Amino acid sequence: MGALLCIAKWNPRCGVKPSKLLAVLAAQLGLSLSLSLAPPAAAEPAAAQPTQWIVVGVPKSSATKGTLTAYQRVGQDWKVVLGPTPAMVGELGVGAPADGVYRTPEGTFTFDQAFGRQPNPGTKMPYFEATDQDWWDEDAKSPTYNTHVRSAQDPSNITENLYNSGPVYDYAVNIAVNPQRIPGKVSGIFLHVTDGSPTWGCVAVGRDEMRSLLTWLDPAASPRITIGVGEPGLLKSG
Numbered sequence: 517m518g519a520l521l522c523i524a525k526w527n528p529r530c531g532v533k534p535s536k537l538l539a540v541l542a543a544q545l546g547l548s549l550s551l552s553l554a555p556p557a558a559a560e561p562a563a564a565q566p567t568q569w570i571v572v573g574v575p576k577s578s579a580t581k582g583t584l585t586a587y588q589r590v591g592q593d594w595k596v597v598l599g600p601t602p603a604m605v606g607e608l609g610v611g612a613p614a615d616g617v618y619r620t621p622e623g624t625f626t627f628d629q630a631f632g633r634q635p636n637p638g639t640k641m642p643y644f645e646a647t648d649q650d651w652w653d654e655d656a657k658s659p660t661y662n663t664h665v666r667s668a669q670d671p672s673n674i675t676e677n678l679y680n681s682g683p684v685y686d687y688a689v690n691i692a693v694n695p696q697r698i699p700g701k702v703s704g705i706f707l708h709v710t711d712g713s714p715t716w717g718c719v720a721v722g723r724d725e726m727r728s729l730l731t732w733l734d735p736a737a738s739p740r741i742t743i744g745v746g747e748p749g750l751l752k753s754g
Contacts, residue, residue, distance in 0.1 A: 568739035580714035613702035656699035
């Protein structure tokens, strides 16, 4: 569809006045967010209106490096609270996700479970400190597919140990790309600490930035993340 969106107070780079800005494309969430100075014609319930938004943009769909910017809604404006900061994405860039395909999903998603090998840094998100008994089940045939499992034994044939994976999971939060847990669609897509390399489909940023994001994220703000192709703050979305 090639629609453009600008998630911020109007910037001349966007080439579009505030009254013409398109809402953040989150159709799959049943959500429309107005960025004009006037309030939406039909306001949604307050709980459904995000006031925290993270934008990850890459220059082209095959790129493995991009930027992440975090925004807080203040009144009718979106204010930058972090970034733009470098971000790594999947080895195959950004696009349609699938299990076993190292591509970062394109679209708008929510967050649910935060975790880390380090103690809770002060996030308001649900958080657990990972040990070597914490796993993410990525076996599409498993009854606990795409969930966190605490077990002394590997719970299925395809899993990731959230402690033994190393410092990349010192701080992390799950991006709810497949909350319905549809087998094979995709599992275990996190926002986490970078090791400087392309990911298996996650989004990765610097350690200090990841810690800051966790301390900022608040479920009461209905946080969202949009991942797509375009300049920082200006994304194309299909």
